[in-house]
Structures are given as structure tokens and as C-alpha cells.
Amino acid sequence: xxxxxxxxxxxxxxxxxxxxxxxxxxxxxxxxxxxxxxxxxxxxxxxxxxxxxxxxxxxxxxxxxxxxxxxxxxxxxxxxxxxxxxxxxxxxxxxxxxxxxxxxxxxxxxxxxxxxxxxxxxxxxxxxxxxxxxxxxxxxxxxxxxxxxxxxxxxxxxxxxxxxxxxxxxxxxxxxxxxxxxxxxxxxxxxxxxxxxxxxxxxxxxxxxxxxxxxxxxxxxxxxxxxxxxxxxxxxxxxxxxxxxxxxxxxxxxxxxxxxxxxxxxxxxxxxxxxxxxxxxxxxxxxxxxxxxxxxxxxxxxxxxxxxxx
Numbered sequence: 001x002x003x004x005x006x007x008x009x010x011x012x013x014x015x016x017x018x019x020x021x022x023x024x025x026x027x028x029x030x031x032x033x034x035x036x037x038x039x040x041x042x043x044x045x046x047x048x049x050x051x052x053x054x055x056x057x058x059x060x061x062x063x064x065x066x067x068x069x070x071x072x073x074x075x076x077x078x079x080x081x082x083x084x085x086x087x088x089x090x091x092x093x094x095x096x097x098x099x100x101x102x103x104x105x106x107x108x109x110x111x112x113x114x115x116x117x118x119x120x121x122x123x124x125x126x127x128x129x130x131x132x133x134x135x136x137x138x139x140x141x142x143x144x145x146x147x148x149x150x151x152x153x154x155x156x157x158x159x160x161x162x163x164x165x166x167x168x169x170x171x172x173x174x175x176x177x178x179x180x181x182x183x184x185x186x187x188x189x190x191x192x193x194x195x196x197x198x199x200x201x202x203x204x205x206x207x208x209x210x211x212x213x214x215x216x217x218x219x220x221x222x223x224x225x226x227x228x229x230x231x232x233x234x235x236x237x238x239x240x241x242x243x244x245x246x247x248x249x250x251x252x253x254x255x256x257x258x259x260x261x262x263x264x265x266x267x268x269x270x271x272x273x274x275x276x277x278x279x280x281x282x283x284x285x286x287x288x289x290x291x292x293x294x295x296x297x298x299x300x301x302x303x304x305x306x307x308x309x310x
Contacts, residue, residue: 025170028083032075032163039071058249062148069155076163090163091220092154098221105213105225108285112226112278113233117240119274125258129239132253141249145236146228153228157220160185161211174215182207194244194266202275203243209283216290234269241268 044067051060077087088094120126133141160181168177186204189195210223234242239250244267256263264271 024083025167028079029164029167029171032079032167035075036072036159036164039075040068044068044071058144062144062151065148065151065155069151069158072155072159072162076158079163088219089166090158091166091214092158092162092224093219098219101217101219101221102225105222105227106229107225108222108282109226109229109231110233110237112282113230113238113269115281116269116272116274116278117233117238119277120256120263120269120272123258123262123274125256125263125272126238126240127255127257129253129255131251133249133251138251141251142236145232145249149228149231149235150224152231153224153226156185157210157223157227160207161214161223162220165211165214175211178208178211178215182211189243192244194241194246194268196244196260196265196267196271198261198273198275199243199264199267199271202270202279205276205279206270209279209286212283212286213290216286216292238269241266243268243270 044064047067048060048064051063055063073087073090073092076090080087080089092098117126131138161178165174165177165181168180171177172180182204185207186200189200189203210226213222213226214220231242234240235247236249236251239252239254240256241264256265256268260271261273263269264275269275
């Protein structure tokens with residue numbers, strides 16, 4: 001594993017930096033988080049506020065998600081350049097091996113949502129219904145949601161487990177940083193109208209599992225594919241609410257019925273108690289499929305920055 005791909009790597013390892021070694025991670029994290037917050041809360045809504053009057057709603061929504069990703073990525077790119085690092089330090093190295101990792105993540109994400117829906121259905125809480133799309137509409141919506149959730153996966157994974165994780169880990173260690181950012185990841189979903197407490201807890205837990213993929217692989221490509229495919233399966237393939245949000249363009253007129261603990265209620269399957277079962281199964285799979293580096297192997301990986309511990 002290259003140093004720039006290591007989840008232990010802290011951007012800005014240049015000893016000539018104007019920031020002190022101990023202060024650098026805190027300053028970088030604060031600057032990055034502040035800039036992204038104001039871009040997400042101000043620039044993105046302003047830039048997309050009038051688009052629905054000239055573009056179809058689906059096109060404007062897709063553009064919004066692209067802007068959300070760029071609002072997280074571009075500030076990290078700028079800070080990395082200032083500090084003499086590389087944007088790859090944020091977990092998205094652009095190289096040939098990213099495609100297989102992304103595809104593996106897609107397979108895991110589809111497997112997890114499929115298992116979750118199967119468990120809910122076994123308890124009598126899910127019915128697929130009848131297919132409501134055909135022909136060009138079917139392929140059009142499938143392609144749309146595939147691209148849409150790719151942007152969602154890129155934006156949320158990079159913002160919460162990319163550059164921010166790399167800098168915050170330099171301040172407090174990998175897993176404490178992952179916990180703080182996973183809680184923040186859950187908190188942003190509180191604005192979803194249909195979300196519930198179990199769903200939020202599940203999102204926090206999912207954040208920790210996705211952080212595990214970063215820890216074991218050194219980059220975010222599995223997490224991006226996993227995130228995108230899970231949301232795609234939830235919204236399009238199984239046609240259920242996604243984190244409390246009901247979206248158009250479903251494959252079928254599926255229905256959730258039964259107690260909230262089983263179905264997740266308005267939050268969707270992420271609010272089901274079975275989500276913790278599938279989450280644990282997914283974490284175990286990652287643990288076995290992507291074993292941790294042995295101490296002798298870790299010793300050969302140079303770690304730059306003020307703190308590289310976990």
C-alpha cells in the first residue's frame with residue numbers, strides 16, 4: 001500500500017509547512033468542515049434554487065448532488081495543494097485499481113440491501129407488488145438512479161470518511177475520528193422528514209462499517225460503491241423509502257406493512273431492527289475478506305503527519 005493511500009496518512013506531511021505539526025490537523029479539519037458546511041448550506045441551495053423552473057426536477061436534483069460532491073471535493077483539493085499533499089490522501093486515488101474496488105463495493109451493497117429486504121419479507125413486512133415501469137422508462141429510471149446515487153456515494157463518503165477523516169485522525173486517532181464523523185453523518189439525516197431514531201442509529205453504525213473498509217483497504221472506493229448500490233437497491237430495485245425519503249421512479253409498487261420495528265416505518269428498511277443484523281454480517285464479511293495488515297507489514301509503510309495511530 002502506498003503512503004498516500006493509507007488511512008493513517010495525514011495530509012500536509014511537509015515539515016516546512018507554516019503550521020506546526022501538532023496544530024495542523026485541527027486547523028485543516030476546522031477550515032475544511034467550515035467551508036463545506038457553508039457551501040452545502042448556502043452555495044448549493046442558491047445555485048440550484050431556480051433550476052426547476054428551466055430544467056426537469058430530476059435533472060436539477062442530479063445537478064444538485066454533483067454540486068454537493070464538488071463542494072466537498074474541491075476544498076480538499078485546494079487544502080491538499082497548499083499543504084503540499086495529494087488529493088488521493090483523502091481516500092479517492094484515481095488509478096486503474098479503483099474500478100475493481102468500486103465494483104466489489106457495489107456487490108456488497110446490493111447483497112446487504114437484498115438480505116435486509118429478505119429478512120423483512122420473511123417476517124411478513126414486505127411485498128414487492130407489480131412492476132410499474134417498462135421499456136424506455138425502466139432503463140431510463142435505472143440509469144438515472146445509478147448516476148444519482150453514484151454522486152451521493154461520492155459526496156457523503158468523501159465528506160465524512162475522506163479528507164475530514166484523514167485530518168481528524170491526525171488529531172485523535174482513526175477510530176475516535178470515525179466515530180465523531182459517523183455521528184455527524186447520522187445527524188445530517190435528522191432533516192429527513194420520515195427518519196426515526198432506529199434509522200439514525202443504523203446510519204451511525206453504517207458509517208463505522210464503511211470506515212472499516214477504509215481502514216482495511218486504504219481508500220474509499222469500496223465504501224462509495226457500497227453506499228451507492230445500497231441506496232440504488234433500496235430506492236429503485238425494492239422501491240421502498242430511503243432514509244425517510246420516498247423518491248419517484250420505482251421499479252414496482254412495493255409496500256411495507258407491519259410493526260415499525262420490523263419494517264422501519266416511514267424511515268424504510270434502514271429503520272428496521274434487522275438492519276443491525278445485516279450490518280453486523282457485512283462488518284464480519286469485511287473483516288474476513290479484507291484482513292488487517294500484520295504488524296510487520298505496517299512497519300514497512302511510512303506514515304507522515306503529527307499522529308498516525310489508530
